Amino acid sequence: MSKLLIKNGIVVTLGENNQIIPNGYVLIKDNIIENYGKGLPVETLSSDTEVIDAAGKLIMPGFINQHMHFYSTFARGICPKQPAAANFQEILERLWWPLDTALNKDDIYYSTIVPAINGIKKGVTTFFDHHESQGFQNGSLDIIEKALRETGVRGNLALGSSDRYNRGKEGLDENIRFVNKIQKLNNTDDELITSMFGFHAMFTVNDHTLYSSAEAAKSLNSGFHVHVAEGSIDNKINLQKYNKTAIQRLHDSGCLGKKTTAIHCIYLSEKEMELIKATSTSIVHVPQSNMNNAVGVAPVLDMMNKGITVGLGTDGMSPGVLDDVRVANILHKLHNKDPRVFFVESCKLLLENNSKIASKQFSKQIGVLSKGSFADIIVVDYDPPTPFNENTFLGHFLFGICEAKVDSTIINGKVLMKNGHLLQIDEAAVNAKSREQATDFWKRF
Numbered sequence: 001m002s003k004l005l006i007k008n009g010i011v012v013t014l015g016e017n018n019q020i021i022p023n024g025y026v027l028i029k030d031n032i033i034e035n036y037g038k039g040l041p042v043e044t045l046s047s048d049t050e051v052i053d054a055a056g057k058l059i060m061p062g063f064i065n066q067h068m069h070f071y072s073t074f075a076r077g078i079c080p081k082q083p084a085a086a087n088f089q090e091i092l093e094r095l096w097w098p099l100d101t102a103l104n105k106d107d108i109y110y111s112t113i114v115p116a117i118n119g120i121k122k123g124v125t126t127f128f129d130h131h132e133s134q135g136f137q138n139g140s141l142d143i144i145e146k147a148l149r150e151t152g153v154r155g156n157l158a159l160g161s162s163d164r165y166n167r168g169k170e171g172l173d174e175n176i177r178f179v180n181k182i183q184k185l186n187n188t189d190d191e192l193i194t195s196m197f198g199f200h201a202m203f204t205v206n207d208h209t210l211y212s213s214a215e216a217a218k219s220l221n222s223g224f225h226v227h228v229a230e231g232s233i234d235n236k237i238n239l240q241k242y243n244k245t246a247i248q249r250l251h252d253s254g255c256l257g258k259k260t261t262a263i264h265c266i267y268l269s270e271k272e273m274e275l276i277k278a279t280s281t282s283i284v285h286v287p288q289s290n291m292n293n294a295v296g297v298a299p300v301l302d303m304m305n306k307g308i309t310v311g312l313g314t315d316g317m318s319p320g321v322l323d324d325v326r327v328a329n330i331l332h333k334l335h336n337k338d339p340r341v342f343f344v345e346s347c348k349l350l351l352e353n354n355s356k357i358a359s360k361q362f363s364k365q366i367g368v369l370s371k372g373s374f375a376d377i378i379v380v381d382y383d384p385p386t387p388f389n390e391n392t393f394l395g396h397f398l399f400g401i402c403e404a405k406v407d408s409t410i411i412n413g414k415v416l417m418k419n420g421h422l423l424q425i426d427e428a429a430v431n432a433k434s435r436e437q438a439t440d441f442w443k444r445f
């Protein structure tokens with residue numbers, strides 16, 4: 001049993017309690033939040049209790065990146081196939097599909113460990129990763145798992161099965177194997193890693209893969225992590241081949257549900273939104289990626305008004321999620337031509353809904369500071385320059401905390417970064433090896 005006390009900071013709980021506690025503390029026992037409150041804990045702590053002094057700083061739950069592609073790491077600086085992609089399909093064909101097909105074991109390892117380290121530095125304590133490596137699927141999720149366990153970062157892993165090269169069954173087998181393995185492991189382990197099933201997107205998944213995946217996921221009480229209606233091509237091809245939209249196919253096969261997250265959802269009809277709502281499926285918004293690929297603006301306000309839970313991810317644009325919060329705020333103001341909207345909503349995506357969506361994939365809550373939750377906590381170097389309380393918090397969050405430096409990061413009760421220093425990782429050595437690996441990878445791209 002080990003204890004960790006974080007003291008003298010302003011505690012921001014988020015969650016149902018949603019309290020701001022000046023001069024507060026958080027007490028962690030092993031990997032669980034044991035208590036928090038004002039001043040210091042009443043109990044006498046043993047001399048070997050680890051202490052972090054958070055004076056002049058905030059103590060708050062770590063952030064959750066609800067949709068990430070670790071495998072995109074080696075795309076940084078790469079020259080895509082030419083001529084330059086002019087639409088979403090060409091972006092896939094000239095960058096992402098050749099890239100994921102060329103990935104080998106070492107590429108996947110370094111592609112994971114680099115953003116995991118960056119996550120620690122940016123206060124992201126949980127990643128929902130959507131992996132694709134068509135040239136190396138069997139065993140690929142174990143490599144990502146290894147990199148996350150080595151860095152100490154929490155993750156939920158899924159492989160996006162796809163029949164674009166007739167390897168849908170191979171992808172499904174990898175998901176079945178890995179979900180089984182992690183479910184058995186988590187009976188005795190500390191649940192740093194969980195897993196779910198995945199599809200690339202319905203326009204590259206045939207009915208055989210779709211229905212056999214639905215059956216396998218049902219038998220393992222799992223859900224799906226899947227791109228939906230990212231570009232107009234998704235519904236166009238699904239309607240041509242199957243006479244159904246992507247959402248209709250997911251619904252009819254039984255893949256929608258409370259453990260399934262549909263990413264993007266830019267092109268949704270009213271009827272499709274009703275299906276998503278009726279099945280308690282969640283949607284994840286990735287504003288920077290959508291803008292970068294020029295694919296459109298997801299109708300997030302409509303979704304939220306209908307009672308759909310919408311979270312926030314980065315789609316590989318960055319490991320950190322805070323830029324996407326700020327972009328979501330201004331994108332939807334501009335899109336709706338209404339400065340009154342999306343101030344509260346942009347914060348809600350990350351601070352409230354990601355916690356709700358992510359906690360469905362773990363046995364304890366994450367993304368909130370409450371007794372009994374997993375101890376994923378960050379200390380942020382933010383000394384409020386204007387009154388700071390429950391009523392003013394969102395303004396501070398969007399225009400101050402998003403810009404502030406993360407001072408310390410604790411995941412699953414372990415201190416991974418303290419006062420800006422990574423404790424267990426030699427980042428420069430990892431980056432040097434990653435550059436070497438990426439140089440080799442670019443020759444194979």
Ligand SMILES: [Zn+2]
Nearest residue numbers: 130227263315
């Ligand atoms: Zn994605």
